[in-house]
Amino acid sequence: MTGPRYTSLVESLPANVPFVGPEEQERARGAPFAARLGANESLFGPSPKALAAIRAEAEEVWKYGDPTSHDLRAALADHMGVAVENVLVGEGIDGLLGNLVRLLVAPGDAVVTSDGAYPTFNYHVAGFGGALQKVPYRDDREDLGALISRAREVDAKLIYYANPDNPMGTCARGADVLAALDDLPEGCLLCLDEAYVEFAPEGTAAEVPADDPRVIRMRTFSKAYGMAGARIGYAVAAADLIKSFDKIRNHFGMNRMAQAGALAALHDADWLAHVQAEVARARDEIARIAGENGLRAIPSATNFVAVDCGRDGDFARAVLAALVARGVFVRMPFVIPQDRCIRISCGRADDLAVLAKALPEALAEARG
Amino acid sequence: MTGPRYTSLVESLPANVPFVGPEEQERARGAPFAARLGANESLFGPSPKALAAIRAEAEEVWKYGDPTSHDLRAALADHMGVAVENVLVGEGIDGLLGNLVRLLVAPGDAVVTSDGAYPTFNYHVAGFGGALQKVPYRDDREDLGALISRAREVDAKLIYYANPDNPMGTCARGADVLAALDDLPEGCLLCLDEAYVEFAPEGTAAEVPADDPRVIRMRTFSKAYGMAGARIGYAVAAADLIKSFDKIRNHFGMNRMAQAGALAALHDADWLAHVQAEVARARDEIARIAGENGLRAIPSATNFVAVDCGRDGDFARAVLAALVARGVFVRMPFVIPQDRCIRISCGRADDLAVLAKALPEALAEARG
Missing domain, CATH: 3.90.1150.10 (Aspartate Aminotransferase, domain 1)
Known part of the structure; x- marks a missing residue:
């Protein structure tokens, strides 16, 4: 056998x-x-209100979570100043990154990241056969200009860039990120990981227009919202890109208590x-x-x-x-x-x- | 743009x-x-004990879940009479099926299922480019013999077979499933979905030896254990196959409260x-x-x-x-x-x- x-x-x-x-x-x-x-x-x-919401929702754990995360998505759209169609809820940024790579990266496709940046992203790229190109940090910062230059050289489909950065904790100004987008080669998507943005100085978040097809932003309830064990994050991008996740994502993959907790957490400023x-x-x-x-x-x-x-x-x-x-x-x-x-x-x-x-x-x- | x-x-x-x-x-x-x-x-x-465990664990939701699901895996190994190395915990059977298909199915690879069986399996096969072959039910039952024959004809890498069946609710005897394994073509894995087995007559579960490389069994806390909204299931198979999931799975994908609830549920006979x-x-x-x-x-x-x-x-x-x-x-x-x-x-x-x-x-x- x-x-x-x-x-x-x-x-x-x-x-x-x-x-x-x-x-x-x-x-x-x-x-x-x-x-x-x-x-x-x-x-x-987490917020005591999030904790209370999780515990209350536990009573309903016999039901599958809403596959559209309707209420949370609406609240996130409001929070981010975008339309519901620009928001996707997923199983943490890790889960969202896996699906993003799967959407774009076929074996041999070039992807660019910083050498020493988030290893889970690299893991997903390897897992789908992507050819990962690494650009060094400069002065303990991810070097967005160099990432974009390398992407142009290798015809990359995807760039990973975290702002603020992990593991060094440095950050760039959102306005500078926004300005750099004009240098992005056609057909190259920037994945902007803002997992830590709630801890960063005013002006760090990049105010990307919701329908800009060049960027997908990722955020999470694992860090500032204290819900890492709930596994819930979200992506903000152009509606077409958000919709494309529906082709491959695990539609009934969301934990119901995580959905309820995240909604309550979002409202507890x-x-x-x-x-x-x-x-x-x-x-x-x-x-x-x-x-x-x-x-x-x-x-x-x-x-x-x-x-x-x-x-x-x-x-x-x-x-x-x-x-x-x-x-x-x-x-x-x-x-x-x-x-x-x-x-x-x-x-x-x-x-x-x-x-x-x-x-x-x-x-x-x-x-x- | x-x-x-x-x-x-x-x-x-x-x-x-x-x-x-x-x-x-x-x-x-x-x-x-x-x-x-x-x-x-x-x-x-769910079990009131599971509910209590979920609520207690909510306090710890700021921590990522244990990526190995160590305690639950050990309890499941004991429950199933297999070694820990034969057990994988995942984000419900849906999540496990997605990863299983990803492990085996490249574009064009043949996969066999019953016409009208679990659509999420078909969704995953399509999502990885598999060539899905469908065999009709016979007398409202999935026809394991016909599934195996078709697999041989098309050189399938994977067969999906649920026992008991969904959506008809019928079942086969575990001993008959076991006997049919000898007809499986070499290099064809049988995915035996036992999501509903806790409701079935004695003798429905197939007592597959833990290290049999021809079968992977899947079970869930979504049905008899009343925790669909927690998104937690498990697979039992040969150690090599279980280990191969570590190449691609979302290691930090498990919800911490789901892990705790499942462990308590398993102990509440x-x-x-x-x-x-x-x-x-x-x-x-x-x-x-x-x-x-x-x-x-x-x-x-x-x-x-x-x-x-x-x-x-x-x-x-x-x-x-x-x-x-x-x-x-x-x-x-x-x-x-x-x-x-x-x-x-x-x-x-x-x-x-x-x-x-x-x-x-x-x-x-x-x-x-």
Whole structure:
């Protein structure tokens, strides 16, 4: 008896599991983390109103979710100042990115991203056989001009660009992003990942006209809205592009409690403001802790801070390992020269106290 | 400015939305349904323990779900009498089917299903460019022998077979399914959808050895466990096949509350027995209502009943439309001759009272 016959594309994909969650690390080390600061989750939690909505909707969990996410989509359209036809709700940005790549990328098609940017996007591109081109960061920033130039050179169908950026936390002005669109080659879509935009300075969001066919924006309830475990995000783009997702998406894929929670979260502007203030405070505190240890925090427009450990990637990896061994879950950039940094999510005072205690020990161990 | 360049496969897919949910129908008719009996959801709801687990876990919704679904997977392995390596948790059977098709089906590859069986499977096959071959039902049953014969003729990589069947509610003996495996052509995988198996007579589940490379079984928390809105299902297959999903699946795609709820649901055998008893009672009641109206209920091994309206598809469609107009959400098979039936989900006494009142009126209207 032989096994199934995979596609040649699937046969060509790496067999290793690309993503390791903190729970897996906890099982491996035999103890829970004392501070969960590695996944840029919101330790300040969701809006109490979102939590109440989730719990109320749990009663209805026997029903499939509305495949159109009608109410949430309408609220998001209002929130973004666009028409309902310009909005798609999906299973987090990860799910939306997978479907976007599937819509555009056939084997061999060129796609451009920054070297060291969001690995899940790269995973999807590889999974559909795309030819991924990587452009280096410049001064710890994604370089939109260089991304666009490379896209022109390789006739790319798709560019991935996050603003604010992950993992460095830097950002560009929305007006500059908008201006750069005029340089986009014809037939190249810019995927603008704004997962962290709620934490960024005024003017970071790119005010793209809803029907501009050159851009798709992605946002999420996983970060500022504190609902990563609900798996819900949204895309804003021209109506034709939004509609094309209906050809391939999992129509009954949305969790009903996530839909209800997101709707309530969107309407709780006070909680969002509270989280934004807490995150700003935590960024300052992480920078203070870094400085106290002779390290530099890179100014952040997100809910995490990249801390420059001041040497090379091996050193930063040693610091990271020593932090993890002390119960502090953090992650770090993958590529040179950003891998001189470790990336620390904004936590509550207690979480950052754990960090403050562990960091000098970790640095001593890494130096030792 | 031109729009994005879709793949030629995506360009070839139909633009219409293939699935319309009951909420969309409610908005169209301007009133909620009085009885929601069309999607084979469990109107008896989830286990109270599952509900409590969901609500408790909501507190943790700021965290991503464990990408390995470690605890649930372990419990499912125990439940199914297989190793953890034989189990995959995914976003409902719909999500699992999409990934399974993606693993095996390249454009032009042959896939076999029954004409009139689960449309979401067909949707995924079309979405990946597969060449779908359809075999007729025989006596309102999926014809496994004919499916296998056709697979041999067309060198199919994949067969879809549901036991019990949807939409007719019939079932085969697990031992017969097992025996038929020996006829499967080499390199053809049987996808055995057991979404409704908890409602079926003893002996319906096929006791496939865990490492048999010829079969993948799929099950769900959407039906007997009453958690359709949570979007969680699982697959059982040989370890190699299970592992191959890690190449393409959305690793952080699981809803954290769904994981917790499913784990609690799995451990509440009493609630499952309660639901099974209620469903058996409701099947009898639907058969009684049908009989009272001169219609025949097809014996069901599921939580729904196909009721033979006694004439052709046009007549059944008229009956269905008249029921929907009276606030009874039901669906029906798509193809001849099964489309002489309407399909009614098992409901509570109140739901079925609405049906009992509406059906004679609907029949009268359809008879003109």
